[in-house]
Amino acid sequence: MPGKYKIVVVPGDGIGREVVPEAVKALKACEEVVSGLNFEFIEFEAGAMYYLKNLKEEYPPELLPTCRESHGVLFGAVGWQDARWPDGTYAGAKLIFDLRFGLDLYANVRPCKLYPNVPTPIKKGPEHVDMVIIRENTEDLYQGIGGRLNRGGTSELAIDVRILTRKGCERVIKYAFELARFREKGAPMDGKKRVTCIDKSNVLKACVFWREIFNEIAEKYPDIERDYAYIDAWTQWAVRRPEWYNVCVVSNMFGDIITDLAAAIQGGLGLAPSLQVGDQLAMAEPVHGSAPKYYGKKVTNPMACILSAMWLMKYFHQRYGDKAAAEAAARIEAAVVEVLTERKVLTYDLGGSAHTDEVGDEIAKKIKTVQVSV
Ligand code: NAI
Numbered sequence: 001m002p003g004k005y006k007i008v009v010v011p012g013d014g015i016g017r018e019v020v021p022e023a024v025k026a027l028k029a030c031e032e033v034v035s036g037l038n039f040e041f042i043e044f045e046a047g048a049m050y051y052l053k054n055l056k057e058e059y060p061p062e063l064l065p066t067c068r069e070s071h072g073v074l075f076g077a078v079g080w081q082d083a084r085w086p087d088g089t090y091a092g093a094k095l096i097f098d099l100r101f102g103l104d105l106y107a108n109v110r111p112c113k114l115y116p117n118v119p120t121p122i123k124k125g126p127e128h129v130d131m132v133i134i135r136e137n138t139e140d141l142y143q144g145i146g147g148r149l150n151r152g153g154t155s156e157l158a159i160d161v162r163i164l165t166r167k168g169c170e171r172v173i174k175y176a177f178e179l180a181r182f183r184e185k186g187a188p189m190d191g192k193k194r195v196t197c198i199d200k201s202n203v204l205k206a207c208v209f210w211r212e213i214f215n216e217i218a219e220k221y222p223d224i225e226r227d228y229a230y231i232d233a234w235t236q237w238a239v240r241r242p243e244w245y246n247v248c249v250v251s252n253m254f255g256d257i258i259t260d261l262a263a264a265i266q267g268g269l270g271l272a273p274s275l276q277v278g279d280q281l282a283m284a285e286p287v288h289g290s291a292p293k294y295y296g297k298k299v300t301n302p303m304a305c306i307l308s309a310m311w312l313m314k315y316f317h318q319r320y321g322d323k324a325a326a327e328a329a330a331r332i333e334a335a336v337v338e339v340l341t342e343r344k345v346l347t348y349d350l351g352g353s354a355h356t357d358e359v360g361d362e363i364a365k366k367i368k369t370v371q372v373s374v
């Protein structure tokens, strides 16, 4: 277990620069009250705003090597108005992909938990929604293999190739089973530890391959219930019966789509956290982007970013068996729940008028006083 966790902090662009400091504040509050928990934060400027300053690169060359030597990364968001490379691509995307692929962060962990007093478009309450979706993060349609056929000045055909590899499927499915085993609670409906395999194996060959590998891995986890859902059916069940789901595992493209549905179910982007996990380290990152129109006003919700930092602590607990990290995660979550329950200090998306840093201060204060048992 590391005596001190080295955490690389990359606020990025826009509101990333406003929410990330609040997550750092929450971690520092934990450090103050949890014995044996120590952090070293190393901050980098990077992203589209950084690119606009030098017009050569989106991040300093030391960023990736420093990340490789760290235990975790805390990332905000990228994207800034019209910042583009000369070829027209948006500045900031390269940073995201270089981190994801360069650090081989293959499991995109997207928790979907409904907290008290959070408005949701579905007819279910917090006792019904507590699942984690694991999205494969390095292959599928996002490898950029494909092209267009142009003839006589007209584009006639376009192809994107979907790639699934044994290695890519095995490791992310294994991660899903490990997480199901590690999590204390099973599905809200019956308490069962369950991993749902989401695919379209009734039609697509790559999905048959995915399901075969799922079954192979599942053999090694007899204590975890196996479950299957076709992607289209899953979307309606997630809305009608979310309490059935505990851990779900899904390939990249499908995962991209259904995790936005999950973000809506849990109350929107202000509350949707994520964690990208590799074999060496993990990167915490709110699901939302840089929301440029809100930048500078300090009105957006820092909870998504703070909950992402909470998931980084859960990861440290799982990876290193560190009880101090477990306590930090429990304190952060309990503090967020208290702030939501009291309804006194909330940002606009939850019907309040507090500023980003006021919510961050309130959560940090509660982290130090809240009672938790771990
Ligand atoms: P966005 O997520 O930045 O914002 C969309 C809307 O969601 C906002 O206008 C706001 O109403 C709400 N919202 C987002 N975060 C919130 C928060 N913390 N609290 C309360 N409300 C919040 O998505 P948008 O506007 O499509 O993209 C803006 C920029 O961010 C673009 O440059 C885009 O490329 C980039 N982006 C970056 C991502 C990343 O860094 N991973 C992910 C998504 C978008």
Ligand code: MG
Pocket: 256, 257, 260
């Ligand atoms: Mg998306």
